[in-house]
Amino acid sequence: xxxxxxxxxxxxxxxxxxxxxxxFVRKHQFDVGVPLSFDREEERATALxxxxxxxxxxxxxxxxxxxxKHRLVVDDVEATVQARLRNALVYxxxxxxxxxxxxxxxxxxxxxxxxxxAAAVERVWQEVLATSPLICTFRHAVxxxxxxxxxx
Amino acid sequence: MRPVLVGAVLYDPKVSVIWDIIREFFEANxxxxxxxxxxxxEMQVDxxxxxxxxxxxxxxLAWLEAQRGSKGACRAIAMxxxxxxxxxHLVVRxxxxxxxxxxxxxxxxxxxxxDSPQGxxxxxxxxxxxxxxxxxxxxxxxxxVLVGKHGDHVGGELDAFRCLDQGEADACAMLDLNWDSWxxxxxIPLRKYEVLATSEKFDHCVFTVRNDFSPALEKQWLDVLFSMSYxxxxxxxxxxxxxxxxxxxxxxxxxxxxxxxxxxxxxxEQPRR
Numbered sequence: 268x269x270x271x272x273x274x275x276x277x278x279x280x281x282x283x284x285x286x287x288x289x290x291f292v293r294k295h296q297f298d299v300g301v302p303l304s305f306d307r308e309e310e311r312a313t314a315l316x317x318x319x320x321x322x323x324x325x326x327x328x329x330x331x332x333x334x335x336k337h338r339l340v341v342d343d344v345e346a347t348v349q350a351r352l353r354n355a356l357v358y359x360x361x362x363x364x365x366x367x368x369x370x371x372x373x374x375x376x377x378x379x380x381x382x383x384x385a386a387a388v389e390r391v392w393q394e395v396l397a398t399s400p401l402i403c404t405f406r407h408a409v410x411x412x413x414x415x416x417x418x419x
Numbered sequence: 420m421r422p423v424l425v426g427a428v429l430y431d432p433k434v435s436v437i438w439d440i441i442r443e444f445f446e447a448n449x450x451x452x453x454x455x456x457x458x459x460x461e462m463q464v465d466x467x468x469x470x471x472x473x474x475x476x477x478x479x480l481a482w483l484e485a486q487r488g489s490k491g492a493c494r495a496i497a498m499x500x501x502x503x504x505x506x507x508h509l510v511v512r513x514x515x516x517x518x519x520x521x522x523x524x525x526x527x528x529x530x531x532x533x534d535s536p537q538g539x540x541x542x543x544x545x546x547x548x549x550x551x552x553x554x555x556x557x558x559x560x561x562x563x564v565l566v567g568k569h570g571d572h573v574g575g576e577l578d579a580f581r582c583l584d585q586g587e588a589d590a591c592a593m594l595d596l597n598w599d600s601w602x603x604x605x606x607i608p609l610r611k612y613e614v615l616a617t618s619e620k621f622d623h624c625v626f627t628v629r630n631d632f633s634p635a636l637e638k639q640w641l642d643v644l645f646s647m648s649y650x651x652x653x654x655x656x657x658x659x660x661x662x663x664x665x666x667x668x669x670x671x672x673x674x675x676x677x678x679x680x681x682x683x684x685x686x687x688e689q690p691r692r
Contacts, residue, residue: 304436305432305433305435305436306433306436306439308656355432356432356456356458358432359429359432359435359456360456361429361456361457361458362455362456362457362458362462362466363457363458363459363462364458
């Protein structure tokens, strides 16, 4: 049973072809490609890349929103998100490989362009980390490395 | 028609992209294939000999292992143009004390993985032919990167070069293609290093089948393979990734240096890992 007042998020996902899923979210829709790919020319963002994109989006948008709440001016925020799997060869079904292809490590680098004092940015950063659902989830599940750099 | 089962060893997940393109091409040309990936050549050769797969994309050492395991009952049916007439180099410091092979007596020679034909076995076989035995006349610094993948991964050869570069070895071994590309990209500063000696020519990877593989299926499969063209942009992409311009018929004339080296070095008597 759900606790009273608990919000439930749901999306609907349909595999519309071999290599593409269509995601329906409220009034929005988007496509996701194969689970993961090693091909730079892959037609669509993969499921893994979409998840990493969501992680990065949560932190850069979260940072802007928290900064705004504290009336701190941020000119730009950008993040790079890198992930490593425990054993990508297992995903490919390589006979003799062991383990699983789960995410082993995520490294997020955030670049914040602001003239605000470093201590104020640090407070915003800590608040973002403490209030971001995906970050809080990944932090318990993988080796998550998060750093930010202030660009003046 | 049932799909032809083709085995390949993956040294890097990126290699799967090459096989995706090949699979699609065969499918589109009425000769479907299923690609089975193995983590090492030992497993792939066993699978070929036990009939689990029809065709194995074998390293030269895996070709010899298949022939030994089947008592000569395998055939080499196709290879890349670039698999033919390869050589390995022994590289030393330019202007250094090592001027000829004999000067390596008492020295350290850095090589790749223990099962790398190009990075270890053939270069050490060349030295043995000149009367220099590893462990007796010189010491071997071996870089066992991804043993079981027969040196497909260039990491062992690169580590061997770094060993030379750091002054911890007097010579190192590498495939000619690696020497060329590392000189070109600056990994090897040309003014500092030079080739001391070059091995005999040898052949590299080869598609291998058992003698009992259906001749009709083999012909159909080869017809499709040989119809791949570097002029086709999608094939060109795959061929660039796999390092070839054209598929050629398999041949047996280029495996002598490796066979001789493996025997001279007692490779077949050693544990594989």
